Amino acid sequence: MNYHIVTYGCQMNVHESEKIAGLLRRCGYEQESGIEDADIVVFNTCCIRENAENHAFGNIGALKKLKRQRRGMLIAVGGCMAQEAGKAELLVKKFPFIDIIFGTHNVSELPALIARKQQEKKIVSLLADRAETEDGAEAFRTSYPNAWVNITYGCNNFCTYCIVPYVRGREKSRKKECILEEVRALIAAGYKEITLLGQNVNSYRDGETDFPALLDAVASVEGKFRVRFMTSHPKDFSRELVAVMKKHEKICNLLHLPAQSGSTRILSLMNRRYTRKEYLEKVALFKEEIADGEVTTDLIVGFPTETDAEFKETLSLVKEADFSSAFTFVYSPRTGTKAAAMEGQIPEEVSKERIARLIAQVNENTRRKSEAYVGKVVEVLCEDYDSKKGLYLGREPLGRMGYFAADQNCVGEFVQMKVTRANGVSLYGERV
Ligand code: SAH
Ligand code: SF4
Ligand code: F3S
Numbered sequence: 001m002n003y004h005i006v007t008y009g010c011q012m013n014v015h016e017s018e019k020i021a022g023l024l025r026r027c028g029y030e031q032e033s034g035i036e037d038a039d040i041v042v043f044n045t046c047c048i049r050e051n052a053e054n055h056a057f058g059n060i061g062a063l064k065k066l067k068r069q070r071r072g073m074l075i076a077v078g079g080c081m082a083q084e085a086g087k088a089e090l091l092v093k094k095f096p097f098i099d100i101i102f103g104t105h106n107v108s109e110l111p112a113l114i115a116r117k118q119q120e121k122k123i124v125s126l127l128a129d130r131a132e133t134e135d136g137a138e139a140f141r142t143s144y145p146n147a148w149v150n151i152t153y154g155c156n157n158f159c160t161y162c163i164v165p166y167v168r169g170r171e172k173s174r175k176k177e178c179i180l181e182e183v184r185a186l187i188a189a190g191y192k193e194i195t196l197l198g199q200n201v202n203s204y205r206d207g208e209t210d211f212p213a214l215l216d217a218v219a220s221v222e223g224k225f226r227v228r229f230m231t232s233h234p235k236d237f238s239r240e241l242v243a244v245m246k247k248h249e250k251i252c253n254l255l256h257l258p259a260q261s262g263s264t265r266i267l268s269l270m271n272r273r274y275t276r277k278e279y280l281e282k283v284a285l286f287k288e289e290i291a292d293g294e295v296t297t298d299l300i301v302g303f304p305t306e307t308d309a310e311f312k313e314t315l316s317l318v319k320e321a322d323f324s325s326a327f328t329f330v331y332s333p334r335t336g337t338k339a340a341a342m343e344g345q346i347p348e349e350v351s352k353e354r355i356a357r358l359i360a361q362v363n364e365n366t367r368r369k370s371e372a373y374v375g376k377v378v379e380v381l382c383e384d385y386d387s388k389k390g391l392y393l394g395r396e397p398l399g400r401m402g403y404f405a406a407d408q409n410c411v412g413e414f415v416q417m418k419v420t421r422a423n424g425v426s427l428y429g430e431r432v
Contacts, residue, residue, distance in 0.1 A: 001039070002033035008056055009046025011230065012197055015148035017044045018139035019107055020078070025140055027111040036066065039077070040074040040114070045081035047163055049332035053081055060095055067097045074117065076100035078107065083127055083167040085336055092123055104168055108137045113314035127170055128160035135178060144178045145192035145383055145412040149182055149216065150174060152198035157233065159260070160271045160330060161303065164199055169215055171199070176206045180217055187223040192381055192412055194218060196229040211303035212240040221249035224414070226381065226397065227251045231258060231298075235273040237282045242289045247345035252397040253290050257282065258298035262317030263310035266303050266350070276313065283321045294324040294398045301358055302331040303352030311354050318361045322333050322371045324398065325425055363424070370400060370422035377432060378402060380417045382410045391428075402427045 007017040014116045014127040020042055021032070029040055043060055046052040052117055056077075063075060075098050081087050083103040091098060100113045106126045117124045141147060154171040155164050176236050183194055188235045194219065198204060205371050227250050232241075234257055245251045257279075264275040274282075284297055299314055318326065331342040380402035382394040391403040396417075403419050403426060417429040 001029045002031045003029040003039035003040045003042065004033055004035045005042045006059060007044045008052055009044075009048060009100055010198070011148060011195070012150070013044050013046060014143070015139065015150065015197060016079070016107055017042075017389065018141050018143070018148070018369050019137040020044060020110060021142070022138045023108065023110050027114060035063075036092070038073065039179035040076060040161075042076045042078065042110075045077060045079035047081040047087070047167060048202075048331040049329065049334075050362040051332070056081055057094070058071075060091070060098070064095070064097055074114065076102065076110065076113070078104070078110070079104040080104060080163070085166070088125055088127060088180065092125075096123070097200045098123055101125040101127070103145065105130045133426045135174065145190075145381060146195055147186045147191040147193065148195050148197055149179060149186070149252065150198070151196045151201060151204050151229075155199035156203070157200060158271060158338075160269065160342075161300065161307050161334065161340075163334040163337060166336055168199065171203060173204050173206050176209045176214055176217065179214065180221070183221050185217050187225055191225065192414070193226040193228065196227070198229075198231070200231065200233040200236065201229050201239065202232050202238070210240075211236075212238065212244045215241070215251065216244045216247070219244070219250045225250060228254065232256060232258050232411070234259065234279050234282055237286075239285065242286055245286075246289050246291075250294060252399075254296065254398045255286055255293060256296045256298075257286075259304065259314075259317060259321065260300050260308070260316050261306075262299060262313035262315070263306070266306055266310055269342070270300075270303060276317065277400040279317075280320060295321060296399065297323050297326045299326050299328050299358060299362075300331050301328070304331070304339055304342040304346065306331075306346055311358075315361050316357060317318055318358070318365060322369075323365055325364065325366045328355055328358050328362060366425055367422075370425060370427060373400070373419045374422055375419065375426055376423040377416055377418050378427065378429075380404070380415045382406075382413050382415050384411060385409070394428065400425050402429060404431050406431055 005017045045056040090102050099117050152173050154169045156171045158165050202211050220247050259279055262276055276365050286293055297299055378396040380394040380396050382392050385392050392406050393403050396402050402417050416432045418432045419427045419429040421428040
């Protein structure tokens with residue numbers, strides 16, 4: 001039997017889809033296939049912004065016809081949107097042809113839900129909170145040579161715009177030993193890059209072990225591999241973390257540190273718990289200690305009551321913090337969050353104009369910083385072959401994609417590449 005998984009949202013969801021694939025493979029779905037030939041289609045949804053939800057709704061709705069033609073095909077909807085208050089009911093009402101709805105705490109129960117669906121006619125749904133994490137679900141990994149490794153689940157920060165704490169629940173840290181065992185097994189199996197995942201990795205704690213201590217332990221595992229982590233909340237970003245990054249060559253000197261805004265007043269309304277000045281001090285601390293380090297970020301425009309002057313502070317932060325790139329978003333009100341109920345929602349035209357200006361500023365940084373690579377040699381971890389370009393590709397430690405020609409398959413190898421040309425976040429070069 002075949003399966004097809006549609007994934008929306010963050011790396012967390014990408015990895016959860018690998019766990020879903022692992023579970024499906026253990027209950028008789030052996031082959032990944034196109035949607036048309038699938039015996040089960042799983043939607044792993046996201047609800048961070050309205051357009052993420054609209055995508056999922058559109059694509060689930062589009063399956064109505066296929067489901068009529070192939071009655072035996074199962075449709076399951078899981079992930080953050082399924083967990084959102086009132087959304088499961090809406091899904092049932094709009095798409096009665098769905099078979100299974102499962103929440104963010106119920107991924108490992110998917111096989112049991114599939115078995116139950118064989119017995120029951122109506123939609124089977126499970127959205128219950130559980131004390132355990134998803135440690136039981138072994139992933140069928142698809143991102144070689146990188147491997148995603150969860151260290152925390154959930155979030156306790158309640159930034160006023162954000163739905164994540166409501167749909168992912170309270171923060172839970174995995175046991176240090178479980179994480180280290182997983183990392184050792186992955187390195188032994190040939191993985192070359194470990195990316196530690198959490199909504200706020202800096203608040204990891206297992207007894208005496210905090211995030212810097214965990215990172216130190218992970219980077220101390222023997223073997224040649226890289227370590228990355230995401231995401232780091234600025235309020236908890238510490239000197240100790242910088243010291244561990246400096247100590248280990250394996251840890252990439254790329255810091256993804258979401259600022260969200262350059263205005264202290266907006267940051268306070270967002271409940272981010274740092275000021276513009278404090279944010280810049282953290283960036284400065286990182287750059288002082290790690291000479292070749294680069295910082296990337298997430299930025300939101302059009303948060304309720306944001307004035308043009310406050311938006312300009314975000315623009316100037318891009319220059320001052322010298323971000324090498326940034327994910328930029330128009331604020332999207334999420335039902336149930338504090339910000340959605342605030343006065344002073346910003347009209348769409350205003351936000352659109354602001355984001356265009358912001359993207360132009362970010363692109364200028366990206367271009368300038370990438371062009372500085374021309375002539376240098378970077379180490380690329382080859383991850384794929386682009387058949388259209390006829391080139392291999394992979395990332396350098398600071399996250400840029402490097403493209404180069406090679407006569408034989410080098411996926412999974414560290415390649416020294418001399419950069420001959422830069423284009424945005426892409427570098428082109430020759431193997432040396
Ligand atoms: N836990 C991570 C972020 C996860 S969500 C962190 O705190 O850094 C990824 C990004 O989506 C956020 O950093 C934020 O920039 C954006 N985001 C979250 N909620 C949003 C909303 N309601 N509207 C627009 N962007 C949002
Ligand atoms: Fe959302 Fe804030 Fe938690 Fe990040 S830290 S997931 S933005 S509530
Ligand atoms: Fe989306 Fe959930 Fe990730 S809301 S961004 S998939 S944690």
